[in-house]
Amino acid sequence: MKEQLIAIVKEALELENENVSLTDHLSSYESWDSLGRLSLMALIDESFDIQLSDEEFNSFETIEDLHKALVAKKQ
Template sequence: MMKEFLEKIKEALEIEDRDIQMTDNFKEYDEWDSLNKLSLIVMIDEEYDVQVPDDKVNSCSSLQELYDEIQKLK
């Protein structure tokens, strides 16, 4: 499940040149900007049928925290 999550994150943020980890602070990615943030929120809504509020995304510092937040909202 986490491998699939990481692949969806890479797709949403248009990361093609490297692997990412659950411990990564995704807001430090070069690709992170307001447009990709919206893409990430939309992907979570479409793929997991969960609406993660903008402030929750902002409060997450790692992909693991974001994943955990999605699991809580399911």
């Protein structure tokens, strides 16, 4: 799931040519704006069939925070 999530983040935030890791802060990306956030939420829903509330999503600081929430929701 980690590799798939990183690929989704790269696609949603248009970071194809950048190195992305779980420890990266989402706010460190220039494309982390309302459109990038919506795009990421949609791709997560589509790829993992997991819906996250705006409140949950806004609480994530790093990609790892997002990953932990997805793993918890999958169980």
